[in-house]
Amino acid sequence: MNFSQRSRSLVKTIAVVLALALPTAVAISSADARVGGGFSSGSRGARTFSAPPSTKTAPGSTSQFNRTYSQPGMNSTAPAGGGFFNRPGGGMLRGLAAGFLGAGLFGLLFGGGLFSGLGGLSSVLGLILQIVLVVVVVRLAMSWWQRRHAGPQAAYAGGSGVGTGPQPSYRSGLGFGFGANNAPLEIQPGDYEAFERLLGEIQTAWSNEDVAKLHTLATPEMVSYFEKDLGENRARNVVNKVSGVKLLQGDLAEAWREGETDYATVAMRFALVDKTVDRTSGAMVAGSDQPGEVTEVWTFARRRPGDWELSAIQQTN
Numbered sequence: 001m002n003f004s005q006r007s008r009s010l011v012k013t014i015a016v017v018l019a020l021a022l023p024t025a026v027a028i029s030s031a032d033a034r035v036g037g038g039f040s041s042g043s044r045g046a047r048t049f050s051a052p053p054s055t056k057t058a059p060g061s062t063s064q065f066n067r068t069y070s071q072p073g074m075n076s077t078a079p080a081g082g083g084f085f086n087r088p089g090g091g092m093l094r095g096l097a098a099g100f101l102g103a104g105l106f107g108l109l110f111g112g113g114l115f116s117g118l119g120g121l122s123s124v125l126g127l128i129l130q131i132v133l134v135v136v137v138v139r140l141a142m143s144w145w146q147r148r149h150a151g152p153q154a155a156y157a158g159g160s161g162v163g164t165g166p167q168p169s170y171r172s173g174l175g176f177g178f179g180a181n182n183a184p185l186e187i188q189p190g191d192y193e194a195f196e197r198l199l200g201e202i203q204t205a206w207s208n209e210d211v212a213k214l215h216t217l218a219t220p221e222m223v224s225y226f227e228k229d230l231g232e233n234r235a236r237n238v239v240n241k242v243s244g245v246k247l248l249q250g251d252l253a254e255a256w257r258e259g260e261t262d263y264a265t266v267a268m269r270f271a272l273v274d275k276t277v278d279r280t281s282g283a284m285v286a287g288s289d290q291p292g293e294v295t296e297v298w299t300f301a302r303r304r305p306g307d308w309e310l311s312a313i314q315q316t317n
Contacts (some may be wrong), residue, residue, distance in 0.1 A: 033276045033287060035206040036311075037229045040313030041067040042222050044265065044299045045258045048072075052297055052314070057178045058267035062314040065214035069221050075233050077242040103163070185255040187264055192250070194308045195266055195300060200245045203272065207231075207242040218310040219301060222291055237279045242271045244291055252295065262309070269295040 044052075047229040048070040051062055198217055205213040209230050214223050234237055248269045255264040272294065275287030299312035 005279070014058070025075075034272065035226065036202055036275045036296075037225075038315065039066045039225075040064060040312075040314040041225045042219070042310070043068050043070045043300065044312050045261065045263055047256070047263070047265075049314075051263045051268075052299075054252040055253050055267045057251040057269050058248045058253075058295055058297055058316045061317045063317060065312070065314070067225055068312075079214055122204065131181055148286075183255050185262055185264070187252055187255050191264065191308065194265070195250070195268075196247050198300065198310060199247060199268060199298070201271060203242045203245045207240065209239065215217055222310055222312070233276075234279075238276050239279050240274070240276045240287075242274050244271065246271045248293065260303055262304065263299060264302075264308070265297060265299040266317075267297050269293060269294065 043049075043067070048065065048068060054060065061307045149172050193234070202214065202217050204219060206226060209232070211223065211227055216225070248271055250268045252264055253265040254266055257263070270293070271291045273287075273291050275284050275289060275291060277284050295316050297313075297314040297316060298310060300308040301311040302308045
């Protein structure tokens with residue numbers, strides 16, 4: 001009888017562990033290596049949870065943000081990269097979850113049933129109630145952590161701008177289609193030059209793992225994601241090398257102003273060589289030496305009179 005009860009408790013423990021670990025495994029397997037990791041990350045000010053208009057370059061839809069500091073009330077989007085464990089401050093959240101799981105394993109070892117160390121409940125109903133308690137505590141911790149770290153994106157928030165649809169454009173020699181003059185915020189040729197320059201410089205800084213340079217090209221929020229991704233590469237003893245970045249086509253999706261901050265969302269199709277090599281031997285472990293094409297939607301923010309910075313990358317569907 002005791003063996004049967006312990007077997008059931010062990011199965012419950014394994015189920016909880018798998019439920020917590022599976023999202024991370026799926027996200028890692030689906031992520032790309034280039035800057036941004038193939039995720040939709042960052043913030044678009046008041047329009048973070050509004051899909052940008054489609055363009056000729058990106059005629060389809062864009063993915064919702066997997067990683068963002070912004071929250072539309074209580075309906076925040078959980079990151080694809082592992083739920084609770086992939087948010088800024090994931091170390092604290094991992095510690096909370098590990099503590100609850102550790103209490104459950106302790107109870108199993110001493111014959112008290114799953115999570116007995118937390119209250120002595122061994123029935124299925126008790127298990128459910130305790131899991132709900134874990135979720136509530138972790139969600140409260142997440143909300144507290146995000147409020148505490150709301151500062152980095154504060155410079156890129158403000159009053160919402162006027163709504164706009166797809167911007168008419170004419171083809172430029174830069175690869176970008178210049179936005180029409182009737183946009184809520186007029187984007188000049190020099191702005192498009194800055195967008196194309198940032199595309200190349202950000203990829204180069206990422207490839208060189210130059211975090212200091214990334215801080216001059218992107219918002220603090222985006223740099224926090226880059227640092228996390230670079231840290232994961234170092235943990236796996238690999239480095240992602242990106243070269244031959246060339247803008248092939250680009251279009252303005254929308255441009256607007258929020259308080260002192262300008263925003264511009266542009267669709268970009270560009271070529272690049274994207275490969276991941278072993279940090280020790282230099283042998284290629286993923287990617288290719290042949291150039292490929294990528295279409296992404298990038299949002300840039302500029303707090304006047306400053307320069308444009310990358311504030312979001314979205315994947316296209």
